[in-house]
Amino acid sequence: MTPKHTLVALVEDRPGVLNRVASLFRRRGFNIHSLAVGPTEVDGISRMTIVVDGATTQVEQVEKQLYKLIDVVKVSDLTHDRMVARELMLVKVRCNNLNRAEVVQICELFRADIVDVGESTLVIQAVGDEEKLEALLALLKPYGVREVARTGRVAMARGLTSTSVEAEPPDIHLHHMRVGRRPERRLPYVSD
Amino acid sequence: MTAKRMNGAQILLECLAREGVEVIYGYPGGVVLPLYHRFPEYPQLKHVLVRHEQGAAHAADGYARASGRLGVCLATSGPGATNLVTGIATAWMDSVPLLAVTGNVARNLLGKDGFQEADITGITMPITKHNYLVMDVDDLAYTVREAIYIATTGRRGPVLVDIPKDVFIDETSFQWPEEVSVRGYKPTYHGHVGQMRKAAKLIDEARRPLILAGHGVIASGGHDALRDFAEKAGIPVLTTFLGIGSFPADHVLSYGWMGMHGAYHANQAANHADLIIAIGMRFDDRAMGRYSDFNPGCKIVHIDIDPAEIGKNLPVTVPIVGDVKVVLAGLIEEAKPNSHVEWLHWIDKVRTEHPSFTVPETAGLSVQYAVRQIWEVTQGEAVVVTGVGQHQMWVGQHYPFHRPRALISSGGLGTMGYEVPAAIGAAMARPGEVVWSVCGDGGFQMTVQELATAVDQDVNVKFAVMNNGYLGMVRQWQELFYQHNYVSVDTARELCQPDFVKLAEAYGIPARRATAQAEARKAIEWAQATPGPVLVEFVVEPEDNVWPMVPAGASLAETMEEPRPQEVRA
Known part of the structure; x- marks a missing residue:
């Protein structure tokens, strides 16, 4: 197993910010294992959880290069902190009347939920760290895994430590909230 | 105070005027017409019409490097914007404060591949400090x-603002934002006190300390502080190529510049130092040679405003993040007076035994000779802009600079053709001074159209075209590392060289040709004495090589003095 680093970047929620981060990784030859983006407790700030492969990538350089992006406000490397790291996975697995109970039992062992029941398939939703999800997948494989969708890791330090940003002056915040916004569309930029 | 109604075009021009911008290099086109329509309302903003948008970006870059102020260029959407790209990348690699403004198609057409639409914010993302749509x-x-704030603070760099056509036309009440604040951008200017103490201790303990001064010294205005520091601590100074001028060449502690074509003794000194104090430089491969073999065991103090440069290429013993000028002011206080007599003698001895920058003894005309003559005639006081290649290195070698912002050259990106438009920008930034644009016959033809701009603006630029009939640096590599196999480098025959004197005259520029040494001196004196743009073509030795040379991928210890052809792994 190569050492993986979990970085959290708080970024301005603006068009193109995901592109900037992705482009930086590509250009500098950093390898992304997974990247998850979503809104935060602060209006206008999105959180990216980036898992990088520490064997092929200078993690300190990644942090510094991320900081050079104007839209990146805060970067933390949680790897050596006590942290909670979770990933969500949806698995569509084949099953029939004969073996459905077995599959359900496996799900129970992994505290996974069945979120869709079809004639010959089940959709399972599992949450956990990568090891747990891999173990579940391995057990489901013999039944026939049709489709897998995973979110990539999101992580947070345990205890009082937090990755957060300071508020900015109201006038300036107003400007920053508007930058690049298309007047007729008010979709959140985390989707960009 | 009631806010004034203005449209986008007026707001842009109003902001530029309030920011103290005086010159804008640009080229009009469809979507920026609403902007050009408003230029006459702002006579304090001089618009310089270039002949190609690349020229606009380079001219703004030359203006910025020569003045230390923001350079501004302007282009229309699509091809106008993409033509800026080389110039933006040039500014990016050398940390030049540049504002590039582009027009784009109207908002309802964005993303629809309309006429002359280009995603210029997407295209320039990796070569700008930041950009906006x-x-x-x-x-x-x-x-x-905010764009100007970001371009001109911290580690400076290009910022692009892309404005759709209908945003230029839309009206609003103008409000000048008094305050700018970007929470994701807080440059560090003051060095960490503890780190400075650690550095001072290392400096005090070192027996063979060496300063490597880079472009950051010039950018921060730290050249006086550098001199005071070097004098107090008695440390010899080398510069990188772009650091030339950060330390006076005639100073007793000046040992020239290091790197691929730097002085032999400089490269040896860098390889024998026990402490390197790297100031405002980024350990570029052209300066350092092969990283893995660079002076193992040498301790490094690295002062730079960009934290990402620390440890990027070489491991650093004591990093100090901060503005060079500010940090040096602190280090001067901390440093103890010293003089490293033995160490200086060691370098002196290498310098005497291995003279580096010699003028070839030839009856014909060499670039080295011509550059020396330009130096003599201009009494070392010219602003010299170069292109990229052999002539660029020879300017670095044979024109000693004693002040900052006197050598202007594309070091990082190595952009051929930079010399013509950048010289125009430099001359406009430094009225009353003479600018020499030393050109290669290859690069000159990449941006030759800007001669029209030079005439138009009546800039005091002396174009010195070094015509050896080859793409000289490429030819040198083909000779040394590709068994003399010359492919596509013969500009005189294969590419059908134009008559440069006639070409200049066609633009209305007085021109002369020099083929011999005596002629060269006379032509230089004539050019220097003739006001406005002038061109001198120097017909020089076709197959001269730049020495010394560290082959690509070799270490500084392998600096070649003599022509010893060998195949080298790239």
Whole structure:
């Protein structure tokens, strides 16, 4: 197993910010294992959880290069902190009347939920760290895994430590909230 | 105070004027017509019409490097914007404060592949410090102000603002944003006190300390501080190529510049130092040679404003993040007076035994000779702009600079053709001074159209075209590392060289040709004495090589003095 680093970047929620981060990784030859983006407790700030492969990538350089992006406000490397790291996975697995109970039992062992029941398939939703999800997948494989969708890791330090940003002056915040916004569309930029 | 109604075009120009911009290099086109329509309302903003948008970016870059102020260039959407790209990348690699403004198609056409649409914010993302697409006229004033703030502070660099056509036309009440603040951008200017103490201790303990001064010294205005520091601590100074001028060449502690074509003794000194104090430089491969073999065991103190440069290429013993000028002021206090007599003698001895920058003893005309003559005639006081290649290295070698912002050259990106437009920008930034644009016959033809701009603006630029009939540096590599196999480098025959004197005259520029040494001196004196743009073509030795040379991928210890052809792994 190569050492993986979990970085959290708080970024301005603006068009193109995901592109900037992705482009930086590509250009500098950093390898992304997974990247998850979503809104935060602060209006206008999105959180990216980036898992990088520490064997092929200078993690300190990644942090510094991320900081050079104007839209990146805060970067933390949680790897050596006590942290909670979770990933969500949806698995569509084949099953029939004969073996459905077995599959359900496996799900129970992994505290996974069945979120869709079809004639010959089940959709399972599992949450956990990568090891747990891999173990579940391995057990489901013999039944026939049709489709897998995973979110990539999101992580947070345990205890009082937090990755957060300071508020900015109201006038300036107003400007920053508007930058690049298309007047007729008010979709959140985390989707960009 | 009631806010004035203005449209986007007026707001942009108003902001530029308030920011103290005086010159804008640009080229009009469809979507920026609403902007050009408003230029006459702002006579304090001089618009210089270039002949190609690449020229606009380079001219703004030359202006910025020569003045230390923001350079501004302007282009229309699509091809206008993409033509800026080389110039933006040039500014990016050398940390030049540049504001590039582009027009784009109207908002309802964005993303629809309309006529002359290019995703210029996407294209320039990796070569700008930051860029913006302004989608609402209410955001324009703040965006322009923030863009200029980012371009001109911290580690400087290019910022692009892309404005759709209808944003230029939309009206709003203009409000000048008094305050700019970007929470994701807080440059560090003051060095960490503890780190400075650690550095001072290392400096005090070192027996063979060496300063490597880079472009950052010039950018921060730290050249006086550098001199005071070097004098107090008695440390010899080398510069990188772009650091030339950060330390006076005639100073007793000046040992020239290091790197691929730097002085032999400089490269040896870098390889024998026990402490390197790297100031405002980024350990570029052209300066350092092969990283893995660079002076193992040498301790490094690295002062730079960009934290990402620390440890990027070489491991650093004591990093100090901060503005060079500010940090040096602190280090001068901490440093103890010293003089490293033995160490200086060691370098002196290498310098005497291995003279580096010699003028070839030839009856014909060499670039080295011509550059020396330019130095003599200009008494070392010219602003010299170069292209990229052999002549660029020879200017670095044979024109000693004693002040900053006197050598202007594309070091990082190595952009051929930079010399013509950048010289125009430099001359406009430094009225009353003479600018020599030393050109290669290859690069000159890449941006030759800007001669029209030079005439138009009547800039005091002396174009010195070093015509050896080859793409000289490429030819040198083919000779040394590709068994003399010359492919596509013969500009005189294969590419059918034009008559440069006639070409200049066609633009209305007085021109002369020099083929012998005596002629060269006379032509230089004539050019220097003739006001306005002038061109001198120097017909020089066709197959001269730049020495010394560290082959690509070799270490500084392998600096070649003599022509010893060998195949080298790239």
